[in-house]
Amino acid sequence: MEIDLTKIGMYKDQQYEVIITTIDNKGKSNAAPFGLRVLEDNEVFLRIFEGGTTIKNIKEKEEFIVNVTTDPLMFTLATTNTIPDEYLTRISNKTATNDELVYLTDADAYFICEVKNLKEALREDEIKSSDVNYIKSEVIELNIKNKCVKPMNRAIHALIESLVNYSRINIVDENTQKYFLERFLESERVIKRVGNEKEKESIQILKEDLINQGFEI
Ligand SMILES: Cc1cc2nc3c(=O)[nH]c(=O)nc-3n(C[C@H](O)[C@H](O)[C@H](O)COP(=O)(O)O)c2cc1C
Structure with missing residues (x-):
C-alpha cells in the first residue's frame, strides 16, 4: 500500500498534535505528545527539545510510532507520563530492524517512522537557550484503525x-x-x-x- 498521510486527513505544510510512542534499548516503552509537521505525503518533521525520553529513544533506535488520536485522556496521561502499559500494544517491526515497537492501542491510526535526518542546534530566546533537535522522518507503514480518523489540530x-x-x-x-x-x-x-x-x-x-x-x- 502506498503511504499517503492525506488518507488520515494530514496535509502537507500543516501541523498536528500527536502522541509519539517509543521503546528504549532495554525494552521500556514511553509515550509523549508532540507537534508534527507534514512535509510530504510520506515525510514528517519534528522539533524536539533535548532532555526528554522520546528524543533519547529516537536517537537510540532511529524509529518511532506516531499515534493519531483525539482522546483527551490519552493526551493527558501522555503529558503527565502516566500512560499505563495496558493502553499500549507491542509489535515487532517487520519492515526495518525487526525491533520491537509500541503503539497506543486505541489510536484511530498510527504510523511507523524511520529517521532520515537529525540535526541538533542551539535555540536561543529571551528566556533561555536550549538544545533542540530537528528530525525529518519517512513514514514506512501506515495503519488506519478508524476510517473516521481526524488528527488533532x-x-x-x-x-x-x-x-x-x-x-x-x-x-x-x-x-x-x-x-x-x-x-x-x-x-x-x-x-x-x-x-x-x-x-x-x-x-x-x-x-x-x-x-x-x-x-x-
Ligand atoms: C500538545 C503538546 C504538544 C507538544 N509539542 C512539543 C514539541 O513539538 N516539541 C517538544 O520538544 N515538546 C513538545 N511538547 C512537550 C513534551 O510533550 C514534553 O516535554 C514531554 O514531557 C516530553 O516527554 P518525554 O520525556 O516522555 O519525551 C508538547 C506537549 C504537548 C502537551
Missing part, C-alpha cells in the same frame, strides 16, 4: 474559543472584554502558526468585525 480549538468569546463580548464588563481581546490575540497567533486556510480566514473575519465594532486590537 490546535487551531480549530483556538478558533471555537474565540467565537464563543466574540458572541459574548457585548454583554460582559470592560475588564472581561479586555481579557477576551488578549485571548483573541493569543488565538490569532496560534491559528497563524498552525491553522489551515479556512481557520486563518475565519480569525481574520472575526478580527475585522471586532475592529469595525470599535474594539482596539
Whole structure:
C-alpha cells in the first residue's frame, strides 16, 4: 500500500498534535505528545527539545510510532507520563530492524517512522537557550484503525474559543472584554502558526468585525 498521510486527513505544510510512542534499548516503552509537521505525503518533521525520553529513544533506535488520536485522556496521561502499559500494544517491526515497537492501542491510526535526518542546534530566546533537535522522518507503514480518523489540530480549538468569546463580548464588563481581546490575540497567533486556510480566514473575519465594532486590537 502506498503511504499517503492525506488518507488520515494530514496535509502537507500543516501541523498536528500527536502522541509519539517509543521503546528504549532495554525494552521500556514511553509515550509523549508532540507537534508534527507534514512535509510530504510520506515525510514528517519534528522539533524536539533535548532532555526528554522520546528524543533519547529516537536517537537510540532511529524509529518511532506516531499515534493519531483525539482522546483527551490519552493526551493527558501522555503529558503527565502516566500512560499505563495496558493502553499500549507491542509489535515487532517487520519492515526495518525487526525491533520491537509500541503503539497506543486505541489510536484511530498510527504510523511507523524511520529517521532520515537529525540535526541538533542551539535555540536561543529571551528566556533561555536550549538544545533542540530537528528530525525529518519517512513514514514506512501506515495503519488506519478508524476510517473516521481526524488528527488533532490546535487551531480549530483556538478558533471555537474565540467565537464563543466574540458572541459574548457585548454583554460582559470592560475588564472581561479586555481579557477576551488578549485571548483573541493569543488565538490569532496560534491559528497563524498552525491553522489551515479556512481557520486563518475565519480569525481574520472575526478580527475585522471586532475592529469595525470599535474594539482596539
Ligand atoms: C500538545 C503538546 C504538544 C507538544 N509539542 C512539543 C514539541 O513539538 N516539541 C517538544 O520538544 N515538546 C513538545 N511538547 C512537550 C513534551 O510533550 C514534553 O516535554 C514531554 O514531557 C516530553 O516527554 P518525554 O520525556 O516522555 O519525551 C508538547 C506537549 C504537548 C502537551
